Amino acid sequence: MNQPALRAEVSQMAELSGVVAQLETILLGKRSQIELSVACLIAKGHLLIEDVPGVGKTTLAQGLSATLGLPWNRLQFTSDLLPADVIGVSVFNTSTNNFEFKHGPVFTSVLLADEINRAPPKAQSALLEAMEERQISLDGETYKLDDEFFVIATQNPMDQLGAYPLPESQLDRFLVSIALGYPDSDEERTLLQTGDRRQSIDSLKPVAGPLQIKHWSEAAAQLHVSDTVIDYIQALLNTSRLGDNGLSPRAGLSLVRLCKAFAFLQGRNHVTADDVQHVFPALAGHRLTGQVKSGVVAAQSLLDSVTAP
Amino acid sequence: MIGLRRKKTKNTKIELSTRSYDAMAVMILLAQLPHIFHLPIWISVFGIGIVVMKWWSVHNPGNSKINWVLSSRASVFWGVLGGIAIKLHYGYFIGRDPCVAFLFLLVGCKYAETRKQSDATTLMCLSGFLLLTQYFYSQTIFSAVLTIPAVMSLGAALGILNEHSKRSLASHTRLVGRMLVQGAPIAALLFVVFPRLPGPLWSLPEDAAATTGLSNSMSPGDIGQLSQSDEVAFRVDFDGAPPDTRDLYWRGPVMSNFDGRNWSVNTLQADGAIETDDGAYSSSAGENEKRSGNAISYTVTLQPHNRKWLFALEQASSLPSSGESDASKNRLNPIILSDKQIMSKLPITKLIQYKQTSLMLDRYTPVTEPSALDLILAGKNTRTAAFADELYSQHNSPKAYANALLNWFNTQPFSYTLQPSLLGDRPIDEFMFDTQNGFCGHYASAFVVMMRAAGIPARIVTGYQGGEMNDDYMIVRQSSAHAWAEAFINGQWVRYDPTAAVAPSRVDYGLAQALPEGEPIPRLARLDNDWIKRASLRWDKVNHGWQRMVVDFNNESQSKFWKKLGMPDPQLWQITLGLLILAAAWCLWVLRPNHSALAPLTEDQKHWRAYSQYLETLGVTRLTGETGAQFTQRASAQLREQNELIKRLGLAFSKLNFEPLSNERKIALRTQLKRDLKKLSGVARRAKTNRLAKRAIQGKAPATG
Known part of the structure; x- marks a missing residue:
């Protein structure tokens, strides 16, 4: 690596750690989840946050888009949501005698899909199609979405009433799934003393922009992944396939991408086995069981059964 | 000649590679090596020189002179020339030594003219045969x-010769080594169970070989020279407890002929025409003797000495038996002579073993009266004769006379030495009254002459006295060679050892004790237990065991083995079937699919394995899902003292495993890693020994409490 490139990377790292630091001010004591979310965005993946209401899912999603300086839309999923409410609708314009496409909330950089499992499957699949293809086809026309298009979806755990669980095939579209969990008592105390953080989101200053995120993504993709790590990932994939829900090759590719992004976030130029272990539950959890919480347990036991380098 | 030339051009296509020549040169030199110990020097130089020359010419082609010397026709010439030279050197050609020497040369010549694959194959068979012939000379562990x-x-050369893809020499050697190891159990099994022929299938023509040990004549100084030799004469396994050293008289050549200076065996007897009947001598050993004597049985392993004598303790009560149940198959064909010498029909040219029983007596009743030979007094030992007359007149009974004579030896200033004064033409007179120093031979001959001068039949017995226990068996060396006297008194031959009268310690404790200080003693006969002696005794034990277990494994030991297994006398088809099944099972086991062998460990993985093993010894066991970094962290937290070392090792592993590194950096890291691993292994070893010691102490504590 030559000198200027190295210097550029060092400055990028500084900004990256700024992103994480800023997010930590609004979501107390959740560094690991924040890091995973940022790594997910750098790896160009979509993020699924699952937890009970009120632990800061939306705060994290809003904070992420604000800090990264990306235009964002928020879409509250409800049980009567229609696909047109997600992707937009063609309306007949009488003055031009033509159908005109009215862009839906999906045409943005960051889409906050709040409580995605409250919407019926039809509306869900409309969004998920957009996530995969990064484009929308309607009435024979194709509309491209932003290059940097991220979906940050939140969902309530399945045992809550009035929820439509996402099918496994659609869960696969999310690169990372995280659970936030309740804050520690210290952090909760601070929270109670200083008040709700949601107001302070508006005061957040963007630390980076779309261009920067693109650079980060490209730089992270260049990271060195040694044969040892590839061997380890292969062993993990193979072992997962001994069960019912094996990890797909796409999941394997995603794992490599996410590991690189995470290592990049840590300021390293190579991926270690610890990186793999760190991101693996978030990546594999929802893919192994179709649920986040039980998935994390399954992923962890998988990690414990495979010899790590 | 035209044919030859055409053949040559045709074969240029399949010329042997330089590698093949190298491999064959090594093979031949290694096959030749054991032979240089016994071959005449010129044959060694000739045979090895021709190989070296050929090898040199392969690596330096274009030297026409050398090529001419090594051409096919020249090789034939060298072979013929060598054959003639060998015949001239040995004086005969059909015999072990010249034939082996000829083979030695021919292998070299064959190498010189080897041009194509078929030549090379022949050469390999030849060198295999040459390798086998070394067992004609030595069958010790060392030669094996x-x-x-x-x-x-040989295996590697065969591999290189037939290779289609180029493998490294190391990989060839590994392959051959693995095949040898895999084949060894089957070979061992075949060795034990393959039916053995009761006698030798073929035998070697006899060579005129050098004799060692006692001979059929004794002149002053003979035994003194023998006493300087550490060579083993024979080894003995006693069935019970060994007798006292002072009673160990191993009877060998008996000498009655005296010419005034030299003693020799009765030539008539040595031709072996006297007493061959088993019954004749058992009647000679009277019932009284049998009862009063202490019967012991033992097995003698006799080194080849190229003479016919078999040694037994006095007095032998049986014929030596080679262990065969059927007496007619007795390989030794021993006879016992009237003077109790035991002789084999043929000279002992190879190591033999025989069972023997003896009655521990110092006298025996012969079947025949003593011959006139036992009274002959040659020479001009007049002073001795006069002294004998005078002494006998004082006692008047042979027994009293003999005792008086022993007493005289004891009281006169005689001294025991291996470096006696030189004696002139009246050796007995000079020894008795002037020099008064000498060893067993001198005393025995003086005693016999004194007895004969008094009209009592007497003769010299040579053999070995004493022996040295090495754990459970006894070694009798040439340095134990001894001569004593036998006199015919009251119808019995009675043993008298005048040496014992002069130097009792010779008989009680051995040579070293009897000699005055400052005299050279053979190293192994010395009394002090220095390490060379200890090592040599241990080595002797190993070799004796090898001899007993391997070289002497015959059909008798085989049938014992079957009996031990609980199935005496198995049929040939049963053995064959069992062998086939066992061999097949072994092959299956060897060829079993081995998954771990599919992906051999890399250097780093081996290091990592060592690292986790050391840490496990130190009490930190690696968990399955634990990454290297986590393991290292846990270990370094747990093992505070080795904190630095473990962290450094963990970091190196993580760098080697994950980081993009240049080759130089990797090598440097690995070097440092190896050094650190060595340190850690030392720590682990110390911890292990400490733990074991602690456990030993804890184990002891309740016992004492």
């Missing part, structure tokens, strides 16, 4: 071990 590298190189 010496064969292993030669067999390995």
Whole structure:
């Protein structure tokens, strides 16, 4: 690596750690989840946050888009949501005698899909199609979405009433799934003393922009992944396939991408086995069981059964 | 000649590679190596020189002179010339030594003219045969071990000769080594169970070989020279407890002929025409003797000495038996002579073993009266004769006379030495009254002459006295060679050992004790227990065991083995079937699919394995899902003292495993890693020994409490 490139990377790292630091001010004591979310965005993946209401899912999603300086839309999923409410609708314009496409909330950089499992499957699949293809086809026309298009979806755990669980095939579209969990008592105390953080989101200053995120993504993709790590990932994939829900090759590719992004976030130029272990539950959890919480347990036991380098 | 030339051009296509020549040169040199110990020097130089020359010419082609010397026709010439020279050197050609020497040369010549693959194959068979012929000379462990590298190189050469893809020499050697190891159990099994022929299938023509040990004549100084030799004469396994050293008289050549200076065996008897009947001598050993004597049985392993004598303790009560149940198959064909010498029909040219029983007596009743030979007094030992007359007149009974004579030896200033004064033409007179120093031979002959001068039949018995226990068996060396006297008194031959009268310690404790200080003693006969002696005794034990277990494994030991297994006398088809099944099982086991062998460990993985093993010894066991970094962290937290070392090692592993590194950096890291691993292994070893010691102490504590 030559000198200027190295210097550029060092400055990028500084900004990256700024992103994480800023997010930590609004979501107390959740560094690991924040890091995973940022790594997910750098790896160009979509993020699924699952937890009970009120632990800061939306705060994290809003904070992420604000800090990264990306235009964002928020879409509250409800049980009567229609696909047109997600992707937009063609309306007949009488003055031009033509159908005109009215862009839906999906045409943005960051889409906050709040409580995605409250919407019926039809509306869900409309969004998920957009996530995969990064484009929308309607009435024979194709509309491209932003290059940097991220979906940050939140969902309530399945045992809550009035929820439509996402099918496994659609869960696969999310690169990372995280659970936030309740804050520690210290952090909760601070929270109670200083008040709700949601107001302070508006005061957040963007630390980076779309261009920067693109650079980060490209730089992270260049990271060195040694044969040892590839061997380890292969062993993990193979072992997962001994069960019912094996990890797909796409999941394997995603794992490599996410590991690189995470290592990049840590300021390293190579991926270690610890990186793999760190991101693996978030990546594999929802893919192994179709649920986040039980998935994390399954992923962890998988990690414990495979010899790590 | 035209044919030859055409053949040559045709074969240029399949010329042997330089590598093949190298491999064959190594193979031949290793096969030749064991032979240089016994071959005349010129044959060694000739045979090895021709190989070296050929090898040099392969690596330096274009030297026409050398090529001419090594051409096919020249090789034939060298072979013929060598044959003639060998015949001239040995004086005969059909015999072990010249034939082996000829083979030695021919292998070299064959190498010189080897041009194509078929030549090379022949050459390999030849060198295999040459390798086998070394067992004509020596069957010790050493010679067996010496064969292993030669067999390995033979296999490697065969591999190189037939290779289609180029493999490294190391990989060839590994392959051959693995095949040898895999084949060894089957070979061992075949060795034990393959039916053995009761006698030798073929025998070697006899050579005129040098004799060692006692001979059929004794002149002053003979035994003194023998006493300087550490060579083993024979080894004995006693069935019970060994008798006292002072009673160990191993009877050998008995000498009645005296010419005034030299003693020799009765030539008539040595031709072996006297007493061959088993019954004749058992009647000679009277019932009284049998009862009063202490009967012991033992097994003698006799080194080849190229004479016919078999040694037994006095007095032998049986014929030596080679262990065969059927007496007619007795390989030794021993006879016992009237003077109790035991002789084999043929000279002992190879190591033999026989069972023997003896009655521990110092006298026996002969079947025949003593011959006139036992009274002959030659020479001009007049002073001795006069002294004998005078002494006998004082006592008047042979027994009293003999005792008085022993007493005289004891009281006169005689001294025991291996470096006696030189004696002139009246040796007995000079020894008795002037020099008064000498060893067993001198005393025995003086005693016999004194007895004969008084009209009592007497003769010299030579053999070995004493022996040295090495754990459970006894070694009798040439340095134990001894001569004593036998006199015919009251119808019995009675043993008298005048040496014992002069130097009792010779008989009680051995040579070293009897000699005055400052005299050279053979190293192994010395009394002090220095390490050379200890090592030599241990080595002797190993070799004796090898001899007993391997070389002497015959059909008798085989049937014992079957009996031990609980199935005496198995049929040939049963053995064959069992062998086939066992061999097949072994092959299946060897060829079993081995998954771990599919992906051999890399250097780093081996290091990592060592690292986790050391840490496990130190009490930190690696968990399955634990990454290297986590393991290292846990270990360094747990093992505070080795904190630095473990962290450094963990970091190195993580760098080697994950980081993009240049090759130089990797090598440097690995070097440092190896050094650190060595340190850690030392720590682990110390911890292990400490733990074991602690456990030992804890184990002891309740016992004492």
